[in-house]
Amino acid sequence: MTGQFPGAFSGRQPSPFLGREAVRAGLLTTHELETKYRAVYRNVYLDNEVALTPLLRARAAWLFAGPDAVLSGVSAAAVHGTKWLNADAPAEIVRANRHAPKGLRVHSYALAPEDVMQREGMRITTAARTAFDLGRLLPHEEAVPIIDALMNKTLLDPEDVWALRRANSGVRGVDRLRSALAVADGASQTPLETRTRLALRYIGIPGLETGIRFYDVCGMMCNRVPMGWPRWQLAIECDEEEDTPGYRERVHKQTAELEWFGWSVVWATKAMVSGRSELVPRVRQKLLAARRQAGSAR
Structure with missing residues (x-):
């Protein structure tokens, strides 16, 4: 256990440690140190199996x-x-x-x-x-x-x-x-949220807010979107495209919940943000449609 090795961070597993000191203390042989561990820096080692x-x-x-x-x-x-x-x-x-x-x-x-x-x-x-x-x-x-x-x-x-x-x-x-x-904006939770916000910052329609929260009838927060235009009820969500079980179902559920609140949703992906040619026109189109609808309802 590397928690016993010299220099290892107590209670932190895995942990880097001082190799020569571990050998001198009899906790490892030189062969074990050279075959089961790798040097991160001189005399500082980490288990080969640990990223x-x-x-x-x-x-x-x-x-x-x-x-x-x-x-x-x-x-x-x-x-x-x-x-x-x-x-x-x-x-x-x-x-x-x-x-x-x-x-x-x-x-x-x-x-x-x-x-x-x-x-x-x-x-x-x-x-x-x-x-x-x-x-x-x-x-x-x-x-x-x-x-x-x-x-x-x-x-x-x-x-x-x-x-x-x-x-x-x-x-x-x-x-x-x-x-x-x-x-900079501390509301962003992922790099994609940051890059999406920066791509939309100069879209030409004011009112973009970040870290928008939704509350249930009891006043408890029940949902959050990275950014959007509350006045026009347009949410911008970020699709991290995770390859994990249930992720796509969560994406669909999030869309359905926001639509239940009366909001439209545009999902941004890394490819869309990098190119920007697809994301910005789509968001602008949604915003202009919301403004026209609000004007016709008056």
């Missing part, structure tokens, strides 16, 4: 870098609980020594004490500082979905990130951060 997630990569980077480092960027986002991160992205740390092996990105920028917190025994950047760094260092199209997911998971107030921007106006990338923050 390397962004969170496990972050923990491995912490073991490799040592207690003076601070997890940042996508690694801090992973520890904060952010989903939908790229599993192949390098771990990110802040430390003075810029030397980095493959799979690790090292930053040497200064962090104020209030920018750092403890989580799972590791030092990581706060949610606000994490969003600040993601927005200024990543390309816009990559940063916004991650910031959305981070805001959704941590309930981060965007004003906390704006405050960091004002306090660090001379830091590299703050202009890029401004454009990311201007369109």
Whole structure:
């Protein structure tokens, strides 16, 4: 059990661990270490059967870098609980020594004490500082979905990130951060929801809202849609196209429930959002039809 191995995160299974220390302690032979486990970083190992997630990569980077480092960027986002991160992205740390092996990105920028917190025994950047760094260092199209997911998971107030921007106006990338923050929205729960919202943002008909909730006769929330136009009762749903049992049935049920509320539904897929040629005209057509119908009913 890797929970017994040196460096392993207590109660976290699976967990990366320190290989040489495990062999010295008699918990593994050198042959077992080399055949049943793989090195994520020098002397930091993980079971061959375990997929390397962004969170496990972050923990491995912490073991490799040592207690003076601070997890940042996508690694801090992973520890904060952010989903939908790229599993192949390098771990990110802040430390003075810029030397980095493959799979690790090292930053040497200064962090104020209030920018750092403890989580799972590791030092990581706060949610606000994490969003600040993601927005200024990543390309816009990559940063916004991650910031959305981070805001959704941590309930981060965007004003906390704006405050960091004002306090660090001379830091590299703050202009890029401004454009990311201007369109970030913590209501998005998946990257597809983020990209759909951005595709529809300039459709030409105002009133797009996100995270729309529906309530039953007792006042209890009974449904949610990622975005839509409440005035025109048009919901935009995101089809993640999951290959799981019952997923298509849930899609049909969601459509039926929204229509019962009197709403029309347009489903967006990844292909539709990437091309945009199909989604935007379809939504605009639905909105114009709703406006005409409302006008004729007066």
